[in-house]
Amino acid sequence: MPGFELFGELERKEVTDVLNNGVLMRYGFDGMRNGHWKAKELEVELQNKFQVKHAQLVSSGTAAVSMSLAVAGIGAGDEVIIPCFTFVASFEAIMMLGAVPVLVDIDDTLTLDIEEVKKSITSRTKAIMPVHMCGSMANLQALKSICDAHKIALIEDACQAIGGTYQGKALGSYGDVGSFSFDFVKTITCGEGGAVITNNSQFAQYADHYSDHGHDHVGNDRGAEEHPNLGYNFRISELNAAVGLAQIRRLNDFISIQKKHYTIIREALSQIPEITFRTVPEGGEENYSFLNFFLPNLEITRKVSNAFKKEGVDGCFHYYDNNWHYIRKWEHLKNVKSLYPVSDEVKKGLEYLKTKSFEKSDYFIGRNLSCLIKLSWTEDQVKERASKMVEIIKAILKEV
Numbered sequence: 116m117p118g119f120e121l122f123g124e125l126e127r128k129e130v131t132d133v134l135n136n137g138v139l140m141r142y143g144f145d146g147m148r149n150g151h152w153k154a155k156e157l158e159v160e161l162q163n164k165f166q167v168k169h170a171q172l173v174s175s176g177t178a179a180v181s182m183s184l185a186v187a188g189i190g191a192g193d194e195v196i197i198p199c200f201t202f203v204a205s206f207e208a209i210m211m212l213g214a215v216p217v218l219v220d221i222d223d224t225l226t227l228d229i230e231e232v233k234k235s236i237t238s239r240t241k242a243i244m245p246v247h248m249c250g251s252m253a254n255l256q257a258l259k260s261i262c263d264a265h266k267i268a269l270i271e272d273a274c275q276a277i278g279g280t281y282q283g284k285a286l287g288s289y290g291d292v293g294s295f296s297f298d299f300v301k302t303i304t305c306g307e308g309g310a311v312i313t314n315n316s317q318f319a320q321y322a323d324h325y326s327d328h329g330h331d332h333v334g335n336d337r338g339a340e341e342h343p344n345l346g347y348n349f350r351i352s353e354l355n356a357a358v359g360l361a362q363i364r365r366l367n368d369f370i371s372i373q374k375k376h377y378t379i380i381r382e383a384l385s386q387i388p389e390i391t392f393r394t395v396p397e398g399g400e401e402n403y404s405f406l407n408f409f410l411p412n413l414e415i416t417r418k419v420s421n422a423f424k425k426e427g428v429d430g431c432f433h434y435y436d437n438n439w440h441y442i443r444k445w446e447h448l449k450n451v452k453s454l455y456p457v458s459d460e461v462k463k464g465l466e467y468l469k470t471k472s473f474e475k476s477d478y479f480i481g482r483n484l485s486c487l488i489k490l491s492w493t494e495d496q497v498k499e500r501a502s503k504m505v506e507i508i509k510a511i512l513k514e515v
């Protein structure tokens with residue numbers, strides 16, 4: 116990843132179709148569009164590829180995550196359990212609905228720690244939302260039994276793991292609803308966009324309405340349509356959908372390239388006995404967009420991370436010291452810094468963040484490096500990179 120590395124003729128052709136008829140909107144204008152319905156076509160591709168009954172495109176992954184919660188009826192004051200290692204969008208999406216993100220420790224899967232999830236359930240918990248970070252998944256079977264026992268929703272944020280699988284199912288399709296992002300740096304990109312997938316026809320209908328101002332899409336006069344519920348505008352444009360359509364058809368190719376590159380680097384790093392790799396839950400297969408490994412301690416990891424940067428091994432993230440993905444640096448969330456007043460429920464709901472520590476997660480994130488696997492590398496470049504990484508790590512381990 117990201118998919119933009121291999122933009123080419125296929126993407127250009129789909130976009131040209133749209134520009135040639137000039138209909139940039141996904142609904143209506145039937146007579147002008149010469150049969151081009153890029154958003155609809157992409158939704159069908161997603162349904163087929165991920166073997167789900169429904170897919171609804173939206174304008175971003177954040178909109179998709181938020182909508183996946185909204186269609187499951189999550190709102191004011193409800194608690195949603197998420198990992199403390201995620202992208203900020205996961206808690207933003209929850210807070211958009213007036214709900215409360217309950218951040219929970221992760222384990223060596225780099226996703227939700229099952230025991231910590233169990234301890235965090237309260238009478239207000241309405242959903243568990245695992246985030247399949249850096250291409251691999253949470254223990255979905257364990258989470259599903261917790262959800263079933265408490266009659267709450269299992270909602271997957273699969274924005275970073277498109278194409279990964281668990282027990283033979285596509286990530287995003289195992290829970291009640293799942294979401295993807297197609298922003299510019301994701302495995303499949305369309306500039307800005309996202310999708311929700313589900314087998315629940317009621318949720319799918321809600322998503323169809325909610326993402327377009329509540330329109331029920333009955334008949335062919337938009338002005339005369341009914342609005343069974345309130346909604347917003349989270350529509351994707353035909354231009355974005357056109358790029359996504361070309362990209363999704365290439366997903367299998369992208370994943371096999373990623374797998375090849377990932378395997379070369381992993382095999383090289385495996386020679387170093389001090390290195391361990393992220394645990395992938397049984398029955399799961401990553402999408403190989405990142406290679407995640409652990410070093411012996413925080414100090415060594417910082418040294419390796421700095422040496423990688425200095426020596427030109429780019430795209431390896433030490434999330435412990437990074438603002439985007441880990442609780443440690445989210446002062447704006449901990450202090451609820453909002454442009455507008457936030458409800459008392461949310462303020463109170465987030466008070467725990469002032470005192471809660473995340474030692475378990477610090478232990479894993481502090482020792483983790485997460486290395487982006489690029490599509491555009493040549494095999495020689497990957498091999499060169501792998502030996503450079505091994506050399507740097509060995510030298511630092513010898514020093515300490």
Ligand SMILES: *Cc1c(COP(=O)(O)O)cnc(C)c1O
Nearest residue numbers: 175176177202204274275296298
């Ligand atoms: C990218 C991402 C999102 C949000 O996607 P956008 O399309 O950028 O809004 C949500 N969750 C995770 C885990 C992501 O990585």
